[in-house]
Amino acid sequence: MGQTHKRRNSAPLKIDFLYQPPMFKVSETHQAATWLLHEKVSSNVKKDVDEMTRPDDKDILEEPKKIYEEKLIKVDNLKKYFKAGQKNEVKAIDSISFDIFKGETFGLVGESGCGKSTTGRTLVNLYNPTEGEVFFKGENIKDKNKIELHKQMQMIFQDPYSSLNPRWTVQDIIAEGMDIHGLYSNKKERQNQVKELLETVGLNPSHATRYPHEFCGGQRQRIGIARALAVEPDFIVADEPISALDVSIQAQIINLLKKLQKEKGLTYLFIAHDLSMVKHISDRFGVMYQGRLVEVAESEELYKNPLHPYTKSLLDSIPIPDPKVEKERGDFTKPPENLSDINASLREVWPGHYVAYTDEDYKAYKEKFQEGISIS
Numbered sequence: 001m002g003q004t005h006k007r008r009n010s011a012p013l014k015i016d017f018l019y020q021p022p023m024f025k026v027s028e029t030h031q032a033a034t035w036l037l038h039e040k041v042s043s044n045v046k047k048d049v050d051e052m053t054r055p056d057d058k059d060i061l062e063e064p065k066k067i068y069e070e071k072l073i074k075v076d077n078l079k080k081y082f083k084a085g086q087k088n089e090v091k092a093i094d095s096i097s098f099d100i101f102k103g104e105t106f107g108l109v110g111e112s113g114c115g116k117s118t119t120g121r122t123l124v125n126l127y128n129p130t131e132g133e134v135f136f137k138g139e140n141i142k143d144k145n146k147i148e149l150h151k152q153m154q155m156i157f158q159d160p161y162s163s164l165n166p167r168w169t170v171q172d173i174i175a176e177g178m179d180i181h182g183l184y185s186n187k188k189e190r191q192n193q194v195k196e197l198l199e200t201v202g203l204n205p206s207h208a209t210r211y212p213h214e215f216c217g218g219q220r221q222r223i224g225i226a227r228a229l230a231v232e233p234d235f236i237v238a239d240e241p242i243s244a245l246d247v248s249i250q251a252q253i254i255n256l257l258k259k260l261q262k263e264k265g266l267t268y269l270f271i272a273h274d275l276s277m278v279k280h281i282s283d284r285f286g287v288m289y290q291g292r293l294v295e296v297a298e299s300e301e302l303y304k305n306p307l308h309p310y311t312k313s314l315l316d317s318i319p320i321p322d323p324k325v326e327k328e329r330g331d332f333t334k335p336p337e338n339l340s341d342i343n344a345s346l347r348e349v350w351p352g353h354y355v356a357y358t359d360e361d362y363k364a365y366k367e368k369f370q371e372g373i374s375i376s
Contacts, residue, residue, distance in 0.1 A: 068101030068102065068103060068104050068283075069101070070101060070102040070103075071099050071100075071101055071102070071138075072100055072101060072102040072136065072137060072234065072235060072267050073099065073100035073123065073134070073135070073136060073235065073267075073269075074099050074134070074135040075096060075097055075098050075099070075100075075119075075123070075132070075133075075134055075135075076097050076132055076133045076134075076135070077095050077096075077097055077131065077132040077133070078093055078095070078096050078097070078119070078122065078129055078131070078132035078133070078134065079091070079093055079094060079095055079129060079130045079131040079132050080092050080093040080115075080118050080119075080122050080127055080129055080130050081130045091290075091291050092115045092118040092291055093115045093118055093119055093122065093129075093291050094115075094290070094291035094292050095132070095292065096115075096119065096132075096288075096291075096292060096293045097132075097293075097346070098286055098293060098296055100235075100267060100269060101267070102234075102265075102267055103261075103265055103266075103267055104267060104268075104283040104284065105261065105267075105268040105269075105270050105281055105282045105283050106268070106269050106270070106282060106283070106284055106285060106286070107269075107270045107271075107272065107278035107279075107281065107282030107284070107285030107286070107299070108120070108269060108270070108271045108272075108278075108285065108286055108288060109271075109272055109273065109274075109275050109278045109285055109286070109287055109288070109314070110273065110287060110288035110289055111273060111289075112273060114288040114289055114290060114291065115288055115290075115291040115292075116239075116240075116271045116272075116273075116288055117158070117239050117240070117271060119271075119288070120155065120237040120239050120269055120271050121155075121237075121239075122134065123141075123153070123237060123269065124149075124150070124153045124154070124155055124235075124237055125141050125146060125149055125150070125153070126155070136149070136152070136153065136235070137152075137234075147180065147181075150177075150231075151177070151181050151231045151232075151233065152233050152234050152235065153233055153234070153235045153236075153237070154177075154227075154228035154229075154231065154233040154235070154236050154237070155228065155236065155237045155238075155239060156221070156224050156225055156228050156236060156237070156238045156239065156241045157224060157239055157241075158239050158240040158241065158243055158244065159244055160217050160218075160220035160221040160223075160224055160244060160245070161212075161217065161220060161244070163224055164212040164220060164223060164224065165212070166211065166212050166213060167211075168211070168212075169208065169209055169210065169211060170194075170198070170207055170208050170209070170210055170211070170212070170223055171191070171194045171208040171209060173212070173223060173227055174194050174197055174198070174208075174223065174226045174227045174230050175190055175193070175194050175230065176227065176230075177227065177230045177231040178190060178193065178230050178231065181231055183230075183231065183232075191208070193230070194208050194226075194230075195208060197226040197229055197230055198226060200226065200229065200260070201222040201223070201225050201226045201229070201256060201260075202222060202252075202256060203219060203222055203223070203226070207219075216249075217244055217245050217246070217249065218245055218246070218249035218252060218253065221241060221242075221245065221249075221253055222253070222256070224241075225241075225253075225256065225257070225260070229260070229264075232264075233266070234266070234267060235266075235267045235268075235269070236266055236267070236268050236269075237268075237269045237271070238257065238268055238269065238270045238271065239271045240271050240272050240273070241253060241257075242254065242272070242277070243272065243273070243274075250277070254277070254280065254281055257270075257281065258281060268281075270282055270285075275314050275315065275318060276318050278299075279299045279300075279302075279303055282299050283298065283299060284296065284297065284298050284299060284352075285297075285299055285302065287302075287308065287310060287311045287314065289310045292344075292356065293346060293354075293356065294308045294310050294311065294344075294355070294356040295307060295308040295310075295311045295353075295354065295355050295356065296346065296353075296354040297350075297352060297353040297354065298352055298353075301350070301352070301353055302353075303315070305350075305353070307349065307353075307355045307365070308355050308356060343358045343359070344356040344357055344358045344361070345357070347362055349362075349365060
């Protein structure tokens with residue numbers, strides 16, 4: 001009581017939007033994540049901020065753009081249909097093709113029921129495709145041993161409550177894959193590996209003997225991540241791993257996934273319905289609508305230059321944290337019907353930017369934007 005607390009920074013620095021600030025020790029009991037305490041910031045903040053944001057400042061801002069050369073996953077004309085009664089079928093995935101490069105995060109976004117989760121499960125061979133092919137490291141996954149494949153490809157599931165066996169201890173849950181693949185030589189080594197994994201995902205090693213019901217949602221999801229990491233995979237499908245969590249916990253899980261990717265060179269397929277979150281974590285992402293991909297591009301490009309009507313509608317639906325702006329923006333406009341035209345196919349309208357256009361749409365696009373846009 002009686003203490004004076006300063007308000008949060010109402011004018012963030014430019015660098016705050018580019019890089020997560022490091023932690024600084026303010027006192028024995030107080031730490032703060034802020035660029036204002038960086039050694040390059042002195043009393044004359046404005047002058048030093050200008051110095052910090054110069055293009056030639058290698059230490060802080062200049063991070064080389066990721067260049068992906070090795071294709072880890074290739075999806076070619078993939079289809080997955082489910083029977084609905086004796087005569088009908090549901091086209092969960094309807095002819096989609098895309099690539100995922102080693103070391104990147106490829107996001108997949110769309111409304112519920114559009115086929116995102118089915119795509120993820122088919123990529124890791126939990127579902128057999130109706131048609132089409134999935135290649136992993138240049139080999140068709142149909143030709144690979146399923147047990148060996150699942151050592152290299154893992155999945156983090158959406159629901160942290162139902163994805164963990166309530167009768168098993170955390171140690172047995174995490175070590176299940178290690179048991180299958182024989183990744184330890186004795187019981188002591190098994191215990192040590194589990195404890196290391198718990199520390200890696202930010203949990204206490206003493207948690208190994210507990211059961212899932214003793215943890216909150218965020219902790220359970222960390223256990224699920226540790227289980228996926230236990231077999232040292234190259235590729236992880238994260239199927240809406242934060243949708244069942246509180247907002248504050250979501251950020252922790254996202255930061256953990258990014259940290260693990262940097263440390264272990266992981267490749268992710270990140271599935272979500274929250275487009276803003278997908279943009280935050282993904283290098284590239286695709287937009288799905290009724291089982292088909294309607295647009296694929298780098299995250300920044302897709303945000304700044306959405307071309308497909310459905311992508312535009314998703315972006316328009318993202319709330320802006322400003323009541324005045326929201327009021328002026330008016331009601332959300334639903335996308336037009338029949339967006340998933342069977343005659344539309346992904347076409348590269350800009351290097352790395354693909355849109356599902358019919359011949360007529362593509363011709364109209366070229367006529368409208370023929371100046372200043374390179375068409376492959």
